[in-house]
Amino acid sequence: MQYQGISYEEAKAIREKNIAHSIPAMYKEPIMITQGFMQWVWDQTGKRYLDMYGGIVTVSVGHCHPKVTAAAIDQLQKLWHVTNIYLHPKLHEYAEKLTNRLPGDLKVCFFCNSGSEANDLAMMLARIYTGAFDIISLRNAYLGNSPYTTSLCGLGSWKHSFPNGFGVHHAMNPDPYAGIWGGSNCRDSPIQTDRECNCGVGKCQACDKYISELENLLSSSVPNKVAGMFAESIQGVGGTVQYPKGYLKKAQEIIKSHGGVFISDEVQTGFGRTGEFWGFQSHAVTPDIVSLAKGIGNGFPLAAVITRHEISDCLNHALKFNTYGGNPVACAIGSAVLDVIDEDKLMENCRHVGNHLLHSLSKLRKKYEIVGDVRGKGLMIGVEMVTDKESRKPLSKSAMDTIFEDTKNYGLLLGLGGHHKNVFRIKPPMCITRADADFCVEVLEQAISDFMKK
Incomplete structure (x- = not known):
C-alpha cells in the first residue's frame, strides 16, 4: 500500500x-x-x-496480526469503554483466561496500562500486605520509569536529580559474564560465556557468592523484615542479562525468611518469549506477585498485576481505581493474543x-x-x-x-x-x-x- x-x-x-x-x-x-x-x-x-x-x-505475535486486529475491530464496533466498575463480558472472560495461565493461587487481576504502572501497584501491594517498607532490587535492573518505580531502577542513566529511592536497596547484579563471578557453566542458555569457572553439575559457586552478597545487604542495610524483592526473569533494558542457575530460587527463600514477598517482572519475559509461557518457570519459583505488560497486548496499551487473594485484599481498606484498566478493547485484544500464542x-x-x-x-x-x-x-x-x-x-x-x-x-x-x-x-x-x-x-x-x- x-x-x-x-x-x-x-x-x-x-x-x-x-x-x-x-x-x-x-x-x-x-x-x-x-x-x-x-x-x-x-x-x-x-x-x-x-x-x-x-x-x-x-x-x-506480529504487527497487525489478522486475528488480533479482527478482535479489536469487532469490539470497537460494540463497546469502546465503560470502565471496570461495570460488568462487561470481555473483562471477565479475559481475567479468567489470563489467570488460568498462572500457577497455584495466582488468580486475582488488577488491570492497568503500562509496565511502570503495574510495578507501581506491585510495590504498593508488597508494602501494604507485609507492613514493611524496604524493597530489594538488583543493580542493572529496569523496572519502570515513573517517579515511584525509578527507585527500583538500577541503571543510573535513567535517574534524574530528584528525591527517589526511599526504602529501595540494590543488591549486586549476578551477571556471569560481566560480574565478579561466573563462567561457562552458570546460566540457563544454549550459549554459555567463554569465561572459565569451577562450577559443576547442580552446583554453581557463582550463585552461592552472589547470594552471599544479597545476605550481606539484608544484614547491613535493611530492617529484619522487608516488603519484598523485585526481579526480572532475564534483565531486559539491562542487556539481556541472565543470572546463575538457582539464584532466584535461593533469593526468594531468603526474602521469604525476612517476611517479604517475591515479585516477578514478566513485562518482557512473559507470554512465551523464552520458550516457556513465563520466564519464572525457568527458575523453579512461584512468585507472590507477577507484573505483566508489553507483549500482553501486542502493542496495545495493556498491563496487569496478578497475585493471591490474601495479598489483593489488603487494598480493600482504601479506594484504588484505574479508569482504563480492563478496558473492553484492551481485554478483547489481550484475549486474542493468548489464542494466537496457542494457535500459531x-x-x-x-x-x-x-x-x-x-x-x-x-x-x-x-x-x-x-x-x-x-x-x-x-x-x-x-x-x-x-x-x-x-x-x-x-x-x-x-x-x-x-x-x-x-x-x-x-x-x-x-x-x-x-x-x-x-x-x-x-x-x-x-x-x-x-x-x-x-x-x-x-x-x-x-x-x-x-x-x-x-
Missing part, C-alpha cells in the same frame, strides 16, 4: 517543535515507519525492514528459531574479537560488544552507533541495551522464521565486518 501522509521532512520538523526532546529518535538518520505486518515494517518510501526489536519487545504455536517457535539464532550468533563471537558474549533464551537474546575479549571493556558509543546505523541501512531493526548501550537487543515478534534469523545474522555480521575494515 503506497503511503499517503505527512512527509519525512514535515515529521522531523514537528518532532523538533512539538515532541519532547527527552524522547530521542532511534538512529542518526531516523526512519519513519508507516506500516507493519507480522515481523516486517515499512517506511514512507516503501523500504521494508525486518523488525527484530518488536517495538521494544512489545509486538509479541509461538512458544515452540521461540524455542526452535531462538536456539537456531543463538547458535548462529555464537559463530560471530568466535570470529570477531569485538563480539564478547551471546546469551539469552528463546527469542530474548543479547549480543554484548566489547573492545576485546580479555578486558571485556564495553565497545565505545561511536563504534556501536556505526554498526547500529549500518544494520538499519541494510534493512534490519535491532535494539540497544546495557548500562553502556553496548548490547544489541534481539527481541522480535515471536512469529519470525529461521530464514529471518539467518538474515539477522548475515546483516549483523556484514555491519561488524564493515566496521572492522574502517
Whole structure:
C-alpha cells in the first residue's frame, strides 16, 4: 500500500517543535515507519525492514496480526469503554483466561496500562500486605520509569536529580559474564560465556557468592523484615542479562525468611518469549506477585498485576481505581493474543528459531574479537560488544552507533541495551522464521565486518 501522509521532512520538523526532546529518535538518520505486518515494517518510501526489536519487545505475535486486529475491530464496533466498575463480558472472560495461565493461587487481576504502572501497584501491594517498607532490587535492573518505580531502577542513566529511592536497596547484579563471578557453566542458555569457572553439575559457586552478597545487604542495610524483592526473569533494558542457575530460587527463600514477598517482572519475559509461557518457570519459583505488560497486548496499551487473594485484599481498606484498566478493547485484544500464542504455536517457535539464532550468533563471537558474549533464551537474546575479549571493556558509543546505523541501512531493526548501550537487543515478534534469523545474522555480521575494515 503506497503511503499517503505527512512527509519525512514535515515529521522531523514537528518532532523538533512539538515532541519532547527527552524522547530521542532511534538512529542518526531516523526512519519513519508507516506500516507493519507480522515481523516486517515499512517506511514512507516503501523500504521494508525486518523488525527484530518488536517495538521494544512489545509486538509479541506480529504487527497487525489478522486475528488480533479482527478482535479489536469487532469490539470497537460494540463497546469502546465503560470502565471496570461495570460488568462487561470481555473483562471477565479475559481475567479468567489470563489467570488460568498462572500457577497455584495466582488468580486475582488488577488491570492497568503500562509496565511502570503495574510495578507501581506491585510495590504498593508488597508494602501494604507485609507492613514493611524496604524493597530489594538488583543493580542493572529496569523496572519502570515513573517517579515511584525509578527507585527500583538500577541503571543510573535513567535517574534524574530528584528525591527517589526511599526504602529501595540494590543488591549486586549476578551477571556471569560481566560480574565478579561466573563462567561457562552458570546460566540457563544454549550459549554459555567463554569465561572459565569451577562450577559443576547442580552446583554453581557463582550463585552461592552472589547470594552471599544479597545476605550481606539484608544484614547491613535493611530492617529484619522487608516488603519484598523485585526481579526480572532475564534483565531486559539491562542487556539481556541472565543470572546463575538457582539464584532466584535461593533469593526468594531468603526474602521469604525476612517476611517479604517475591515479585516477578514478566513485562518482557512473559507470554512465551523464552520458550516457556513465563520466564519464572525457568527458575523453579512461584512468585507472590507477577507484573505483566508489553507483549500482553501486542502493542496495545495493556498491563496487569496478578497475585493471591490474601495479598489483593489488603487494598480493600482504601479506594484504588484505574479508569482504563480492563478496558473492553484492551481485554478483547489481550484475549486474542493468548489464542494466537496457542494457535500459531509461538512458544515452540521461540524455542526452535531462538536456539537456531543463538547458535548462529555464537559463530560471530568466535570470529570477531569485538563480539564478547551471546546469551539469552528463546527469542530474548543479547549480543554484548566489547573492545576485546580479555578486558571485556564495553565497545565505545561511536563504534556501536556505526554498526547500529549500518544494520538499519541494510534493512534490519535491532535494539540497544546495557548500562553502556553496548548490547544489541534481539527481541522480535515471536512469529519470525529461521530464514529471518539467518538474515539477522548475515546483516549483523556484514555491519561488524564493515566496521572492522574502517
